[in-house]
Amino acid sequence: MSDYQALMHEAAYIGGQWIQAGPDEKNPVRDPANGELLGHVPALDAEQMDSAIDAASAAFDEWRHTAPLTRADRLYAWYEGMQNNREALARLMTLEQGKPINEARGEVDYASSFFRWFAEEARRFRGKTIPAEDPTMAVGTVEEPVGVAAIITPWNFPLAMITRKVGAALAAGCTTLVNPATETAFCALALADLAEKAGLTNGEFNVVPGSGKQFGERVCADDRVRALSFTGSTEVGRKLIEQSAATVKKNAMELGGNAPFIVCEDADLETAVDGAIAAKFQTTGQDCVAANRIYVHRSMYEDFVDRFVEKMNAMPVGHGLNEDTKIGPLIHADAVEKAQSLVDDARERGARIIGREQSEAPGENFFMPTVVADFTSAMRVAAEEQFAPVAPITPFDTDDEALAAANDTIYGLASYVFSPSDARIRKYLRGLEYGMVGINTMDITGPHVPFGGVKQSGLGREGGHVGMAEYLETKYYCMGNLPKV
Structure with a gap:
């Protein structure tokens, strides 16, 4: 029916x-x-x-x-x-x-x-x-x-x-x-x-x-x-x-939520980019377990940003009934206004804003997917739940640094780590102050899990x-x- x-x-x-x-x-x-x-x-x-x-x-x-x-x-x-x-x-x-x-x-x-x-x-x-x-x-x-x-x-x-x-x-x-x-x-x-x-x-x-x-x-x-x-x-x-x-x-x-998405130095680049795209843009970013802050090891940071932006910009934006649509509208105009204010704040504080022009949006409740590169903890995007297709990305140098940044929030819902190293995975699994940890996957929900x-x-x-x-x-x-x- x-x-x-x-x-x-x-x-x-x-x-x-x-x-x-x-x-x-x-x-x-x-x-x-x-x-x-x-x-x-x-x-x-x-x-x-x-x-x-x-x-x-x-x-x-x-x-x-x-x-x-x-x-x-x-x-x-x-x-x-x-x-x-x-x-x-x-x-x-x-x-x-x-x-x-x-x-x-x-x-x-x-x-x-x-x-x-x-x-x-x-x-x-x-x-x-x-x-x-x-x-x-x-x-x-x-x-x-x-x-x-x-x-x-x-x-x-x-x-x-x-x-x-x-x-x-x-x-x-x-x-x-x-x-x-x-x-x-x-x-x-x-x-x-x-x-x-x-x-x-x-x-x-x-x-x-x-x-x-x-x-x-x-x-x-x-x-x-x-x-x-x-x-x-x-x-x-x-x-x-x-x-x-x-x-x-x-x-x-x-x-x-304020989910961190951590890409370690030994992670596979393509797998991590695909995981981050899925974790960020499902439900047009309006998801409590969406990747809210993306931390990438400095050794692959620029390559990650380039591949992420390339895939992000290829995502069709439009009415959800179009079978090809990947990014739909936000729920109302206030959500668009908040997304823009987060991007503006980051820009004023020195972040690189990357993505298509907002003038390309097909309607007033749409917000074009945007990367906020080189974000810092002083920016609103680091502290607030975006609930929009806004992807903050920043580099890190050590696992301890990434863990400290990931835990620097009052929230503790979902988190994500990409690495093939068993020892590193164990370190993050125990160190992340979150109720749920996705390891090399963003698909962490289902009826069988304690959410x-x-x-x-x-x-x-x-x-x-x-x-x-x-x-x-x-x-x-x-x-x-x-x-x-």
Whole structure:
């Protein structure tokens, strides 16, 4: 099926019902490539958000006691629904997010894989038996769903950021409230359409579009919401942690990144350049694990810059529905303005700015891929998450120097190292202060991996065998007066 309009709903999905909003309670959604209006999504008010909490809370008691096999079946049916609507979901994503269509297809596969993974994991989580010191006692643990889980997701991965969280929460027996980014709410509502078809019709999965600030305030203040999962900026994450402290919620936070990409002196030049291009420009640079700072050993620095620029300049820029497009639009004009300000700051501080002229951009929300060569730690591009096709590159002389520069940030999400040397790889693997390290590859994500960061890049992990831990509580028991065997 490729008719994306069949999956578009200008309504919220609460308690298994499609909820309309008045004409003054809707937000427009536009194609970032050309500004074309795609439709309107509801902007729910506080009272409507509270009704969504009511629905999720009412559904929790039944869902928590639903057999794991049944929960698994629902998730697997949802996975199949996404696969059967792969092209429609990809086109919808490209239209409202701007992502090149081939990347959008890849995200549908990536996003749906979490439902398959957690459908399988739903039957595997279990408690433990603890050897008792007294033979007349039995000691152990059971795992219980924490309760209603509130989930706030960004616009850059509008399907995968939902499925990675919701798949784990539902498998654990929690019910969910999803507040998607307004820019890409149609993708979230398309998931609701497929959830309904998969049998999730009683409030297990709710899509609550509207102000993220207001949603955060409502769920953080409500005792019935026991878990909060957020992907977004560190600044907003801090505020949510503060707000949720009053009700002592479980927090899972995937926050900002400032990923270093280190090319050692013994790395293969072509392999490293290809890896850096992929790590920098996927999702047009709007990716929390994108290479944010590229450090190249001085012995190959100029050759690396030349090859990187050559390949960068060959990347087609245009509307994401064009099959050849590699660089799409940024999400809105503010993102373009920030990208330009980062480049201007670097230029003023002595960096070489290399790339095509911005006058070649095919629309106002496009930013032509740009290299900031010879960047220094004093430049904004070294400290701020660019979220744009801007690639800062600078040389280094020693591994210790590269490690120190890479770790000189409050963030610690993803990092990358290219070298064939086992000893060098071990040095970087242990020395990098990051939750994830890609070695000779930038392909580090998937449903089977524990995704997450350290320092101010977040709390907890998503995916892998630990993904459900954010939605489970360990209950200890001690049973006495057992007969001696």
